[in-house]
Amino acid sequence: MKKEDEIMKEINRNLYFDNAATSWPKPEPVYGAAEIFMRQMGGNPGRTGSTRTLEAERLVYRARAALARLFGAPDPARVVFALNATDALNMAIKGIIEPGDHVLFTAMEHNSVLRPLGGLKRAGLISATMIPCSGEGVPDLDFLEKSFQPRTRLLVINHASNVCGTIAPIDEMIAVAHRHGAYVLVDAAQSAGVIPIDVQASQIDLLAFTGHKGLLGPAGTGGLYVRPGLDLKPWREGGTGSFSELDLQPESMPERLEAGTLNGPGLAGLLEGVKFIEEVGLQQLRKHEMELYAYMRKKLSSIPGIKLYGPEAPSRCTAVLSMVMEGIDCGELGYILESAYGILCRTGLHCAPLAHRALGTFPEGTVRLSPGYFTRKEDIDYLSGALEEIAALKS
Ligand SMILES: Cc1ncc(COP(=O)(O)O)c(C=O)c1O
Structure with a gap:
């Protein structure tokens, strides 16, 4: 069995892209x-x-x-x-x-x-x-x-x-x-x-x-x-x-x-x-998240085989981005992101089945990436690098 400090080390290594589930870290x-x-x-x-x-x-x-x-x-x-x-x-x-x-x-x-x-x-x-x-x-x-x-x-x-x-x-x-x-x-x-x-x-x-x-x-x-x-x-x-x-x-x-x-x-x-x-100011927090969203969307849209959902303009949405990758199941992609790259996200229907019907992603769902206030641009670079590698392996 893994010791508690080994588990904590593993957790702290993770890049957290699941703020829509719960924000982490906290101030x-x-x-x-x-x-x-x-x-x-x-x-x-x-x-x-x-x-x-x-x-x-x-x-x-x-x-x-x-x-x-x-x-x-x-x-x-x-x-x-x-x-x-x-x-x-x-x-x-x-x-x-x-x-x-x-x-x-x-x-x-x-x-x-x-x-x-x-x-x-x-x-x-x-x-x-x-x-x-x-x-x-x-x-x-x-x-x-x-x-x-x-x-x-x-x-x-x-x-x-x-x-x-x-x-x-x-x-x-x-x-x-x-x-x-x-x-x-x-x-x-x-x-x-x-x-x-x-x-x-x-x-x-x-x-x-x-x-x-x-x-x-x-x-x-x-x-x-x-x-x-x-x-x-x-x-x-x-x-x-x-x-x-x-x-x-x-x-x-x-x-x-x-x-x-x-x-x-x-x-x-x-x-x-x-x-x-x-x-910090809500306007400042919003500005930061909008920048992260725009940056993430731009980086991910250039990766072959990735389809992005939701509005393109950050002013029309929060920093929550759903995506799928051609040829790979969402659950499997989420698993690879965590096990091979230490990236945490959420996959599936996100407790909102009708929303996925509207988006055309029912019943498989999507991979959801949600950066937060403590996410840095470098984290997004790392995420997009990981997705690029996986996409290249799958093509
Ligand atoms: C849009 C929306 N409504 C309601 C909830 C439920 O929130 P909680 O888990 O805090 O009850 C969530 C949680 O993910 C949500 O995203």
Whole structure:
């Protein structure tokens, strides 16, 4: 069996092109903050009035306030913490839907949207219509306009595709949905901390985000922004440390949707992730990722046998590039990249089967390359060199 330090050496040798799955590495203070929370703080936010507990509660509030600032939310209390984007999407969908409702969703949605909707459909509670997307992953706005029904309550939009990075025109889509009296849930799993989001300017009703991708925080963190005035049915009920005499969930936010002990160490790390984004500046982070995307696309497009998906212009997508290589299965290519070159990526359907149907890559899927803030141009040179070698061997 390999010793732990041998395994660590191997891991650290890797070139990480899988930031769309989870960002790595994290900014240094993220690790430290989670450890300090566990070692030195240790209180349970909102439970009892000890100094430690109050300190933990203040930290959670600072994380909430930082996210509200980042998303332009009018009130931190409207940012509800969850386990991840999946949890937040379930909270939103199951909290807003009434039996008999109709829901619209785009072909780019992740299984964290498709499966909750599928479950509600199979239970006979809702009907749902998919908005088709182009071969580049752009939703069909004419189809959207014609798809509303009298009971359409919700439109779900994937803000940035986890398959090919395509950014959806959310402002236009939200305007259409609101004109038809529907609410809009934006899945910001791939866009939070990556592209600017202003929930008020874009009139977003519900925004689901995850903490461990572009926000650079630890796994087990995420949340849901709920527009003021919009009340969701709580889909998880339990202790909040407040109104304990009642056997019903408090009406005040965020407790209404936030039962149970919060992930204090995770939120301490997430706060540092958001602070890092604020310090570097979202525009600067975006500029860096756009440069990496353009560079990677240019290098890979010159390799014979490689087909690239998604938009060519970096302004229309995040730094997530899907590709296939002629004559080689995606899984095999991913395996060679890791075992022979130490390059980590993700292969297959990326939990978004309908997106692959839109792109024409179903059922094999693609090899997904997603650099992050800490990726360097030299890493892309190394990646393209590796792909060139593999392509030459295969031809
Ligand atoms: C577009 C999209 N939505 C939702 C999710 C789910 O995020 P999480 O795994 O944090 O629940 C992901 C994760 O890959 C995603 O890419």
